[in-house]
Amino acid sequence: EVQLVESGGGLVQPGGSLRLSCAASGFTFRTYWVTWVRQAPGKGLEWVANIKQDGSEGYYVDSVKGRFTISRDNAKNSLYLQMNSLRAEDTGVYFCARLRVGTLGGLDVWGQGTTVTVSS
């Protein structure tokens, strides 16, 4: 079964750090771009970051540039999001998703999400 499973969410104080993980299974992880998408409570979806298949480059929404780092370990079929200098507005559910590139496109496989709460 093709699957993504996030972990690592929790309660953190403003200015703190958290590392999210996403474990992939059921497909050849190293051949796909992967993505983090978040959703603040009661709000819409927001793309956070992407990473290429080989992990050589990550791309970020402006609001997290310099604070968040996306990375992957293809040997472990895992995606990560290191979040530093967290703010209240970073609170929400964080989803990892598989991005199809080429002639198809779209985020076709999603994890169930992990909740991050930034509060004192």
Add this chain to the structure above:
Amino acid sequence: DIQMTQSPSSLSASVGDRVTLTCRASQSIGSWLAWYQQKPGKAPKLLIYKASSLESGVPSRFSGSGSGTEFTLTISSLQPDDFATYYCQQYLTYFTLTFGGGTKVEI
């Protein structure tokens, strides 16, 4: 940056209704648009990719159209399972993805 605007933000409909949702891009994105359905507490589900291609396993009552800056998602006959929030998303480049604000379809 490309902005995506969905309208309406919410709508009320009945089972059996034909429903059309609109998504506009701030610049041309060709056909590089996807639509997602999200139910409360769940992850989004891909419905349509490349503006009009139906994702495998998605009922044929869902259809997408448009190109450039104007796109629509149509549900031909609304079913009870379709009450959810729908998001469009552009992927002109893979370096930045942008979602629309969503349309909530309510009973």
